[in-house]
Amino acid sequence: MNDHACMAEAIRLAARGVYSTHPNPNVGCVVVRDGEVVGRGWHRRAGGPHAEVFALREAGDKARGADVYVSLEPCSHQGRTPPCADALVEAGVRRVVVAMQDPNPLVAGQGLARLHAAGIEVESGLLEPQARALNPGFIARMQRGRPWLRLKLAASLDGRTAMASGESKWISGDAARRDVQRLRARSSAIVTGIGTVLADDPSMNVRLTADQLNGETPVRQPLRVVLDSRLRMSAQARMLTLPGETLLLTGVTDSSRWQDLQQAGAEVAAVELEQGRPQPDAVLRLLAQRDINEVLLECGPTLAGAFMRAGLVDELVLYMAPHLMGDSARGLFHLPGLERMQDRIALEWQDVRQVGDTLRITARPAATE
Secondary structure: OOHHHHHHHHHHHHHHHOOOOOOOOOOEEEEEEOOEEEEEEEOOOOOOOOHHHHHHHHHHHHHOOOEEEEOOOOOOOOOOOOOHHHHHHHHOOOEEEEOOOOOOOOOOOHHHHHHHHOOOEEEEOOOHHHHHHHOHHHHHHHHHOOOEEEEEEEEEOOOEEEOOOOOOOOOOOHHHHHHHHHHHHHOOEEEEEHHHHHHHOOOOOOOOOOOOOOOOOOOOOOEEEEEOOOOOOOOOOHHHHOOOOEEEEEOOOOHHHHHHHHHOOEEEEEOOEEOOEEOHHHHHHHHHHOOOOEEEEEOOHHHHHHHHHOOOOOEEEEEEEOOOOOOOOEEOOOOOOOOOHHHOOOEEEEEEEEEOOEEEEEEEEOOOO
């Protein structure tokens, strides 16, 4: 096997942890001796062994003098598990090839430096774009102090998200709704606004089983986050009866008004307001402080427009159904002030595919010069 094939295998292994490693990154590792793969591993869950440890265990004595391919720089610090760089040194490997350096300031090249100091040949950068695509949230949190924000919307072919009455079930088909469950499962948090909660009383949970995901680890429920500036959430809301945690972000600072909701199981926290609504950047930075990597925003047009106008949407996933709802129905975004063509928010296509009877369109904000 050549270097590219070995690293591609490490990246494929890393992807197996996408639903379970929060708040850690997804990492895969391959150990190769005399052209033969003798060890494979991936990080399965936070607090458990890292990818390198699993691969070295499988390789056993064959790790000595072997080449190791890992999708992210081996850690060099003591966390919940010992440093992987030390494990590689002790195993006596000959060469370590990493796809990318760890953006975590606690590592940031120190793992590679430790390997090099031990006389191990070190290379970095092989298939780095593919490796970065594995961990957009972890990288974003480490490098810019806020999570990766993925905005999910469902609309008719004429771009409508609900009838004028507010009726919206169901715009997209069964297959598309199952696909959304996978987006939820990979997210650290799901964010919505109080308007959606009052209108729909949503569950905001993952309804797939472990077998339907990766079949190896229990389903992790993402943090449910409701932006509720005036604290209108009901203590009887459905989501408060379900497994998982619910966080309400509000502008109400009188803690006595928090008590009923806290007794019902919600966590309540104050957040900076902007024009009477939670300030989008403040929301994301607060979530980053809670080690949230990927955020799935599921909301109405007002909140979607606020995050889009603030330049905080990293990825838009739009499920477009094959029907028309008419010009009196509600639109995708509330974006006041876009009056000229030069005011448009430019996007770049990333992927378009059919999911059941629905088109799934993935786009990202266009790069600016």
